[in-house]
Amino acid sequence: MSLLENNSVVYKEVPVGLPTEENLEIVTSKVSSSAPEGGLLIQVLYVSLDPYLRGRMRDPSIKSYTPAFSTNEILYNFGVGRVIDSSAPEFAKGDIVKSSITQFTMYQAVPNEGLKFFNKVENPNRFPLTYYLGVLGMPGLTAYYSFYKIGEPKKGETILISAASGAVGQLVGRLAKHEGLRVVGSVGSDEKVKYLKDELKFDEVWNYKEISPVEAIAKHIPEGIDIYFDNVGGELLAAALVGMNNYGRIIACGQISQYNIPNPEDRYGIKNTMLIVTKRLKVQGFIILDIYDKDAETVTEFEEAVSKLLKDGGFIYKEDVIDGIENTLDGFIALLTGKNFGKVSVKVST
Amino acid sequence: MSLLENNSVVYKEVPVGLPTEENLEIVTSKVSSSAPEGGLLIQVLYVSLDPYLRGRMRDPSIKSYTPAFSTNEILYNFGVGRVIDSSAPEFAKGDIVKSSITQFTMYQAVPNEGLKFFNKVENPNRFPLTYYLGVLGMPGLTAYYSFYKIGEPKKGETILISAASGAVGQLVGRLAKHEGLRVVGSVGSDEKVKYLKDELKFDEVWNYKEISPVEAIAKHIPEGIDIYFDNVGGELLAAALVGMNNYGRIIACGQISQYNIPNPEDRYGIKNTMLIVTKRLKVQGFIILDIYDKDAETVTEFEEAVSKLLKDGGFIYKEDVIDGIENTLDGFIALLTGKNFGKVSVKVST
Numbered sequence: 001m002s003l004l005e006n007n008s009v010v011y012k013e014v015p016v017g018l019p020t021e022e023n024l025e026i027v028t029s030k031v032s033s034s035a036p037e038g039g040l041l042i043q044v045l046y047v048s049l050d051p052y053l054r055g056r057m058r059d060p061s062i063k064s065y066t067p068a069f070s071t072n073e074i075l076y077n078f079g080v081g082r083v084i085d086s087s088a089p090e091f092a093k094g095d096i097v098k099s100s101i102t103q104f105t106m107y108q109a110v111p112n113e114g115l116k117f118f119n120k121v122e123n124p125n126r127f128p129l130t131y132y133l134g135v136l137g138m139p140g141l142t143a144y145y146s147f148y149k150i151g152e153p154k155k156g157e158t159i160l161i162s163a164a165s166g167a168v169g170q171l172v173g174r175l176a177k178h179e180g181l182r183v184v185g186s187v188g189s190d191e192k193v194k195y196l197k198d199e200l201k202f203d204e205v206w207n208y209k210e211i212s213p214v215e216a217i218a219k220h221i222p223e224g225i226d227i228y229f230d231n232v233g234g235e236l237l238a239a240a241l242v243g244m245n246n247y248g249r250i251i252a253c254g255q256i257s258q259y260n261i262p263n264p265e266d267r268y269g270i271k272n273t274m275l276i277v278t279k280r281l282k283v284q285g286f287i288i289l290d291i292y293d294k295d296a297e298t299v300t301e302f303e304e305a306v307s308k309l310l311k312d313g314g315f316i317y318k319e320d321v322i323d324g325i326e327n328t329l330d331g332f333i334a335l336l337t338g339k340n341f342g343k344v345s346v347k348v349s350t
Numbered sequence: 351m352s353l354l355e356n357n358s359v360v361y362k363e364v365p366v367g368l369p370t371e372e373n374l375e376i377v378t379s380k381v382s383s384s385a386p387e388g389g390l391l392i393q394v395l396y397v398s399l400d401p402y403l404r405g406r407m408r409d410p411s412i413k414s415y416t417p418a419f420s421t422n423e424i425l426y427n428f429g430v431g432r433v434i435d436s437s438a439p440e441f442a443k444g445d446i447v448k449s450s451i452t453q454f455t456m457y458q459a460v461p462n463e464g465l466k467f468f469n470k471v472e473n474p475n476r477f478p479l480t481y482y483l484g485v486l487g488m489p490g491l492t493a494y495y496s497f498y499k500i501g502e503p504k505k506g507e508t509i510l511i512s513a514a515s516g517a518v519g520q521l522v523g524r525l526a527k528h529e530g531l532r533v534v535g536s537v538g539s540d541e542k543v544k545y546l547k548d549e550l551k552f553d554e555v556w557n558y559k560e561i562s563p564v565e566a567i568a569k570h571i572p573e574g575i576d577i578y579f580d581n582v583g584g585e586l587l588a589a590a591l592v593g594m595n596n597y598g599r600i601i602a603c604g605q606i607s608q609y610n611i612p613n614p615e616d617r618y619g620i621k622n623t624m625l626i627v628t629k630r631l632k633v634q635g636f637i638i639l640d641i642y643d644k645d646a647e648t649v650t651e652f653e654e655a656v657s658k659l660l661k662d663g664g665f666i667y668k669e670d671v672i673d674g675i676e677n678t679l680d681g682f683i684a685l686l687t688g689k690n691f692g693k694v695s696v697k698v699s700t
Contacts, residue, residue, distance in 0.1 A: 280636050
């Protein structure tokens, strides 16, 4: 047994507003090069960065749908890694594994009782491994489940997608095109506008930094919105209510525009919720973690359907890979402020 | 043929805020004592007063789910009347009829082409005729349809009802008790609190003028809200979001607290819509007028079920009958400001 030098991202304290180096600190330590008894030693390859992690960095006395992170623990999320030592019969050295508790660290020792969170990745289609954190992972299921089950899409309808170039938004857009909807997106840069129109074949896309949501909707969606896929909340949600058609559906997926406003009183106040009544709208929230337990059938259907679309070609998925664990904080801030482009992961090793 | 003196409520101009005598004027005219060719002459008995009428008193250029009233026309709504002269074979003198276009007038001449809006009231159970405007009419169907179809009630759950002594709220409460839910209400006077607790057997009721919604919910619904029946919008809707349990349903029926705020910018801003996501809530609006066409089965089911409950006794329905057409405006203002108590109708004749 020897010792390996290990860098990790440690969660130090609850951020106020955007996280800083005070909140997420790089810590160097040593780890044994052998797997724990009955467990694994994993070289972490990629860890996913997702907006919901900000919600877990909160005062633990505030209840929410995911547990708060504990301070002084290594930050963790969905990730993929390679087994470099195994003392568990189900796994062999060299196996690629994925888990929901992959640490932002170079080497992760997994004790026997942690094995239940790890699954082998077979990858017969030789997709990039990051796909298992994005289009084939939790963000992919988020898009797939909510688009079909809450959105109830019908051919010829119009969908508006906010944060449309993100991990979830871009897949919603592709699925909606696949189903014959008119697809409109809101993004935060001209580069993203061009990409979504040229590569992902969105019908219309605007840069929300250059036009107000009310103007953008009036200009680009004169026929009205049938489904609004809401990743951002705030001003765009209020404007979407104005633009919705009767019997429209709002998929309430997240409100990234509001996550870093420390004082709840400073959040955007929606004054036109009466339109939910007069337009007979359905606004439905969901948490994708529920679905893994509750609706395993849809999870399988999703994996098969999206793998097939990706394999057949013509179905691409934009990713934004942060190189090196030491850049985790900068990558997370970019994600929270819309500066990323595509599904974000941190590459720890190759 | 002679002429009858007729008083009517005429809609003169769009109100700003609460309506006044400038907007709704009593006008005296003459009407023929004979039915028009192929039509009816009706003595109006009762006309319903409902909050949604305020929404129809708007600038006609603003689209909504019901057409705007035209100025200089006699105000109309659901009502019941007695045929005093008939030139239509389907109706005889003495028949009791109901319609959605009953005028706020003493005598209404119905031309042949208007007959399709009139139906005979058989009333085998000898209910008060006002019941056909309330518990057995549109407000009753509003309560019944939305409670069952949107609320998806389950025995043992808790429902919060705002405007709980109103035309819709009180029936929702009785149906919810009937289905074994814990029933909590918010009302605007101590008299209403007492009535709902003592007569309608609500489990808890508070006077919203004496306690803030956040405090009231914390005190009276520590177990959390499973269904919120929203008639008022505004501050109580925001507080209900805080008090909702995971997977809760919000029946978006109306927002009476916001109807008379002329400037949309002055309406209450809901800042915690993120709770729709984290609590996996469904917020669903509806317009009951749709249901008559779309779901005739539920309409029949409603009429039979509620008639049976009323006939078997123990199921009472509180009404507030305004005596005399000249008191229509005062009654409407009382309704819009929560000063009424129970389902409001105007008694025109007996």
